[in-house]
Amino acid sequence: MDLGKDLVAASTTPLVLGILAEGESYGYAIIKRVAELSGGHLQWTDGMLYPVLHRLERQGYVAAKWDASESGRRRKYYRITEEGRAELAAQRQQWNAVDGTLRGIWMKVCTV
Amino acid sequence: MTTFADQQLENQIAEWRAYVRRRQALHTPDVEELEGHLRDQLAALTEAGLTRDEAFLVAVKRMGSLDKLSREFARAHSERLWKQLVIAPETDAPANTGRNELFVVLGLAIAAAIAVKLPALFGHLINPNAEFPLFYARNASLFVFPLLTIYFMWKRGSDRVRGLWFAMTFAAAAVLANVFPFPSHSETEVLTVLHLPIALWLTVGFAYVGGRWFDNAGRMNFVRFSGELAIYYVLIALGGFVTTLFTFMMFRAIGMNPDSFVAGWLIPCGAAGAVLIGSWLVEAKQSVIENMAPVLTRLFTPLFTMLLLAFLATMAWTGSPINVKREVLIGFDLLLTVVVGLVLYAASARDPQAPPDFFDALQLALVVSALVVDGVALYAIAARISEFGFTPNRIAALGENIILLVNLTWTAWLYARFLSHRSSFARLERWQIAYLPVFSVWAAVVVLVFPPLFGYR
Numbered sequence: 001m002d003l004g005k006d007l008v009a010a011s012t013t014p015l016v017l018g019i020l021a022e023g024e025s026y027g028y029a030i031i032k033r034v035a036e037l038s039g040g041h042l043q044w045t046d047g048m049l050y051p052v053l054h055r056l057e058r059q060g061y062v063a064a065k066w067d068a069s070e071s072g073r074r075r076k077y078y079r080i081t082e083e084g085r086a087e088l089a090a091q092r093q094q095w096n097a098v099d100g101t102l103r104g105i106w107m108k109v110c111t112v
Numbered sequence: 113m114t115t116f117a118d119q120q121l122e123n124q125i126a127e128w129r130a131y132v133r134r135r136q137a138l139h140t141p142d143v144e145e146l147e148g149h150l151r152d153q154l155a156a157l158t159e160a161g162l163t164r165d166e167a168f169l170v171a172v173k174r175m176g177s178l179d180k181l182s183r184e185f186a187r188a189h190s191e192r193l194w195k196q197l198v199i200a201p202e203t204d205a206p207a208n209t210g211r212n213e214l215f216v217v218l219g220l221a222i223a224a225a226i227a228v229k230l231p232a233l234f235g236h237l238i239n240p241n242a243e244f245p246l247f248y249a250r251n252a253s254l255f256v257f258p259l260l261t262i263y264f265m266w267k268r269g270s271d272r273v274r275g276l277w278f279a280m281t282f283a284a285a286a287v288l289a290n291v292f293p294f295p296s297h298s299e300t301e302v303l304t305v306l307h308l309p310i311a312l313w314l315t316v317g318f319a320y321v322g323g324r325w326f327d328n329a330g331r332m333n334f335v336r337f338s339g340e341l342a343i344y345y346v347l348i349a350l351g352g353f354v355t356t357l358f359t360f361m362m363f364r365a366i367g368m369n370p371d372s373f374v375a376g377w378l379i380p381c382g383a384a385g386a387v388l389i390g391s392w393l394v395e396a397k398q399s400v401i402e403n404m405a406p407v408l409t410r411l412f413t414p415l416f417t418m419l420l421l422a423f424l425a426t427m428a429w430t431g432s433p434i435n436v437k438r439e440v441l442i443g444f445d446l447l448l449t450v451v452v453g454l455v456l457y458a459a460s461a462r463d464p465q466a467p468p469d470f471f472d473a474l475q476l477a478l479v480v481s482a483l484v485v486d487g488v489a490l491y492a493i494a495a496r497i498s499e500f501g502f503t504p505n506r507i508a509a510l511g512e513n514i515i516l517l518v519n520l521t522w523t524a525w526l527y528a529r530f531l532s533h534r535s536s537f538a539r540l541e542r543w544q545i546a547y548l549p550v551f552s553v554w555a556a557v558v559v560l561v562f563p564p565l566f567g568y569r
Contacts, residue, residue, distance in 0.1 A: 027145065028152035045176030046153065050145060051184035058188065066141075069148070071155075076145045 003041060011042070012052050013061075014095060017088040020062055020080040026069075027053065027076070053078055061087050121164045125150065132178060137186035150175060216266055217392040220259045224388055225381035227255045232376075240375035246301060248380065250289045253309035256387045258282045261319040263388060267395070268322030281315050285559075292563045299504050300563040307508070307555040313338070314552035331545045336460050337394055339405030339453075344390040352382050406461030413454050413471070413478055420481035427488070434492040441509040444489045448516035451482040455523055456544050464538040468531045476527040479520050486517060504566045508558050515554055519547050 003011075019025060019033050027049055034042055056062045061084030069075035080088070125147065132143050150171050157167035175181070228248075232238075236247050261278050264270075289308060294301035317325075317334045324330035356374055363370040427434075434440065458475055490513065497506075526543055529535035 026148075028149045045180075046149060046174045047146060047176040047178075047181040048184060050142065050149075051181070051188040054142075054185070055188040071151070073148055073151070074144065075148050076141075 002043070008042060008044070012044075013056065014088060014091040015042075016049070016052060016056065017061060017080060017084055017091070020078055021085065021088060024077050024079040026078065030078075056084070059087075060084070117164055121154070121168060124168050128172060135178065135182040135185070137182045137189065142185065146175065213267070213392070213396075217263065217388055220263050221385035221388040224256050224259050224384035227259070228380045228384045229377070238376045238380065240371040246294075246305065247290075249305040250301065250308070251286070252305075253312045254282060254286050254289065256384050257309075257312050257316050259388060260316050260391055263391065264316070264319040264322065268319070270319070270322065274318075274323065278315060278319060282312070285312055288560065292568060294563070294568050298568055300566055300568055303504055303508055303562055304559050307558040310555035311552050311559055314549060314556075317548075328542060328545050331548065332460055332541070335456055335545070335548070336403060336405065337391075339457055339460070340394040340403055341387075341390050343404045343408075344393050345386060348386040348390055349383075352379070352386065355382075403461065405457045409454050409457040409461070410471070413458065413474055416450065416454060417474055417478040417481060420478065420485055424481060424484060424488075434489055440489065441493055441506065441513060444486055445509055445512045445516065448482060448486055448513065448520060451478060452516055452519055452523075455479060455520075459537075459541045459544055462537065462541075464536065464541055466537070468533070468537075472527065472531055472537075476524060476531060479524045479527060483517070483520055483524060486513065486520075490517075504562050504569070508562065511554055511558075515550055519544075519550075 015034060015037075016030060019030050019037075025033070027046075030053075031044060031046055031049055034044060053062065053064070057064050057078070061081060062078045063081050064076050064078050066074050067077050128150070129143060129147055132138060132146060133140070138146075153171040153174065154164075154167045157170055158164060162170065231247065231251075236245055238245065238248065258278075261282070265275060265278070285308060289304060292301075292304070294304075317331070320334045320337060321327070321330035356378060359370050359374055359378065455475060455478075458471070493510075522543055523540065526535060526540040530537050530540055
């Protein structure tokens with residue numbers, strides 16, 4: 001099952017913020033985590049994550065810093081900010097609302 | 113241990129990196145971040161049993177289309193498509209020299225401002241209520257050009273001999289401009305004011321090309337530089353104008369009169385410093401931003417051609433002759449100068465290898481119509497030149513007219529040959545480039561020879 005493009009795009013921000021809420025991370029690890037969480041249903045083009053991260057950084061939802069990785073190369077690490085947590089909470093409410101509404105309609109469709 | 117295969121992979125990554133770097137929306141740190149991702153991916157894939165080649169292919173494929181990626185980056189950083197220059201140096205290494213250069217330029221700009229104010233110590237004051245002292249007009253280029261020359265010598269590197277030549281040229285010009293005993297309202301003095309900068313601009317050009325004067329590309333770069341500097345200077349001057357207006361408005365609001373500050377300090381120091389700042393901007397942005405002069409050329413070549421043709425048609429239709437007044441020759445000189453400028457800047461932006469196109473035909477039409485208009489004007493003037501008598505102004509203007517006429521006639525010939533595929537565009541470009549010093553040499557003649565020749569009148 002592949003998810004629609006719009007749905008993938010819409011879920012990107014809450015997913016990235018959610019993963020970063022678990023702790024500081026970097027691009028490659030975030031993508032691995034997404035694959036893990038979605039059981040492979042959510043397939044991102046790897047590169048596309050970075051513009052998203054940069055946009056979130058601009059909006060102040062995440063903060064980034066360059067640090068050494070275990071291989072010795074420089075790596076950019078991202079962590080969620082207070083604003084990011086607030087945004088995540090807001091998005092979560094919105095998704096819950098959508099989810100709740102959909103569930104309501106699924107139930108009806110099933111019972112009919 | 114680096115094996116051959118590792119090395120091969122490194123080469124592949126380097127190639128990929130170079131390819132990504134070409135994207136304007138992706139800055140160096142972004143490329144580094146993406147490369148880090150690519151390497152993590154490669155490590156994971158080879159660990160899973162893929163060969164290096166396979167891993168590389170998969171990793172690059174997973175990264176996605178670079179076009180899409182750079183579009184997304186551009187959306188996330190919309191300012192990147194508007195190239196930022198002065199504010200954000202892009203990479204770390206050149207930033208250092210960039211900062212050094214900024215300090216050198218600021219120092220030279222301040223030096224230019226001080227140079228303008230030095231004569232005030234010797235009684236050459238600028239008084240807003242009195243007539244503007246011609247001393248400053250005569251020496252205007254001498255306040256600024258030597259410092260500009262120093263900037264280019266610093267930038268391009270220069271030996272002592274060349275520096276000495278430059279110093280001697282400027283010293284000689286300074287002496288000449290100030291020892292000639294011009295009476296007040298002397299025609300030759302005004303000629304000196306107008307021609308000295310043109311003559312000395314050649315010296316700046318020598319410094320600009322840094323010893324590559326006989327290399328056409330170097331000289332063409334100087335032409336490009338001059339055009340861009342003129343445009344930047346006008347822009348800076350506009351900003352300066354606004355600043356001046358605000359200075360007046362605000363200080364008058366508190367009952368102070370900033371007249372003498374504006375006339376004596378703000379405008380002269382700003383005008384001198386702006387030349388250096390403008391030059392530095394042109395130097396810094398030459399590889400970053402589209403040149404403006406060729407764009408303006410493209411805009412105005414058709415307009416000027418139409419103007420000239422309309423003028424000729426009207427004159428032929430009405431039969432009214434050119435009303436020969438005093439300034440008419442200078443007016444037509446300026447017209448030809450504009451046309452030469454249009455030809456020069458069109459050439460500066462043109463690929464010499466490209467075949468002739470419609471714009472080249474338009475250029476030829478422009479040059480030919482300018483020649484015809486000037487021919488008509490010259491005919492009218494020649495008919496009455498004996499009535500006017502030979503004043504220094506008229507001889508200077510006539511000399512300039514002839515110089516421009518020669519340039520444009522040969523240009524028209526070369527354009528015609530180029531359009532009929534009998535000659536290359538490079539020849540036309542070489543002609544324009546080779547002709548440049550003639551303007552400065554004539555200006556130098558006017559400065560050096562005219563005042564004594566005409567008894568400083």
